[in-house]
Amino acid sequence: MSWVSRIVNVFRPGRAHAELEEEMAFHLEQRVESLMAEGSGRAEAERAARRRMGNLAGLREESYEAKSAVRLDAVVRDVRFGLRVLRKHRTTTAAAVVSLGLAIGACTAAFTLIDALLLRPLPLPEPGRLVQLGRLMPAFLSPWNKAAESDTFSYPQFELFREAVRGEADLVALELRGGLQPVKFDDAGGVSEIVRIDAVSEGGFGVLRVRAAAGRLDGGAVVSDEFAKRRFGGNAIGRWVSVGREQFPVVGVAAFGGLQPGYLTDVWLPLKGQADPDAGRYQVWGRLREGVRVSRPTPLRKRPPSGRR
Amino acid sequence: MSKFDALQGSLPLLVLKIVERRGPLHGYAITTHIEGFSELLRVEEGSLYPALHRLEEAGLIRAEWSETQHKRRVRMYSITAAGRRRLREDERRWTAVSAAIGQVLREA
Secondary structure (H helix, E strand, C coil), X not given: CCHHHHHHHHHCHHHHHHHXXXXXXXHHHHHHHHHHHCCCCHHHHHHXXXXXXXXXXXXXXXXXXXXXXXXXXXXXXXXXXHHHHHHHCHHHHHHHXXXXXXXXXXXXXXHHHHHHHHHCCCCCCCXXXXXXXXXXXXXXXXXXXXXXXXXXXXXXXXXXXXXXXXXXXXXEEEECCCCEEEEEECCCCCCEEEEEEEEECCCHHHHHXXXXXXXXXXXXXXXXXXXXXXXXXXXXXXXXXXXXXXXXXXXXXXXXXXXXXXXXXXXXXXXXXXXXXXXXXXEEEEEECCCCCCCCCCCHHHCCCCCCC | CCCCCCCCCCHHHHXXXXXXXXXXXXXXXXXXXXXXXXXXXXXXXXXXXHHHHHHHHXXXXXXXXXXXXXCCEXXXXXXXXXXXXHHHHHHHHHHHHHHHHHHHHHHC
């Protein structure tokens, strides 16, 4: 007997039972006939045959076990029983479902966040080679008189770093303004719109290896493809955007939303570095050249004084 | 069960043998064939049908519905190749064991 028919027998025990019943009925008839041939009356023969046949229910049970996937049958019965019990104790069931739901939801949310913040690589080619510069500010330089980590630098500092690592890494300065700003697009008839604006230093998208979905990514404002679709229906290039008193042509669409999880930049402007060495508001990112590794920083005092080696 | 179950454990062997020699047969015919050999061999329906279905399940016999001359649907059992192999094996074992038991009874 095939597995299919065994499984069918579990869900439709009636079929197997009916076949067994038919087989038994035939057997009974034959027995009755033979007893009558030996001289018994019909009623007597039937009684005797039935007595001999014994417990039909037990027979059915045994034969059914041979013919069905009994273990599967037990599972089906357990499931049915479980459902029945759940239906009977509605409050308990509801409480269990709600708490399970909340727990699963919380875990999913937590994992999504961890995934976005820690596990998922940046959506750029060779994310392993991207670095972000940070520094430990000594307490005497910190406005709170406490040592603090910082990831922002002034533009002159960025330029110094860029020179210092030339040949080993390419650096890019980002001004992540992190907020909504009013701008005017030339097709809006003077109405301002609120968008998320950040700025990137010249050649920055090339360093990050951001892909251009259209146009070029230097020499003007660049919009994210998401924003281009949402705001312009795709044709963003050639528009002009006014930010404050400045105007920029939209020159390209970047297949890129930004570097921060959960925050999508709509418009990237060319970054104009402020010469003020105290205006430390730029993040510095870099892409290491092939074969270059980041070494652990060594404390300054352990280095031999320069020029006296 | 009868007061004296002479067939204890040997019913599958007898069923295989009868079905091999006389098959295809329906359940009742198997009973009468076995019982026809000796008064001692009484086949209980409660043992026969589960045994038939287990043998069928093990692939040792094959069951098919067919019709009698009186247009009655019956389930006919016949032996399979695997059943024949098993029968040879069990026959050998049975003969060996009963010879050994006989020896013990005679000589112990």
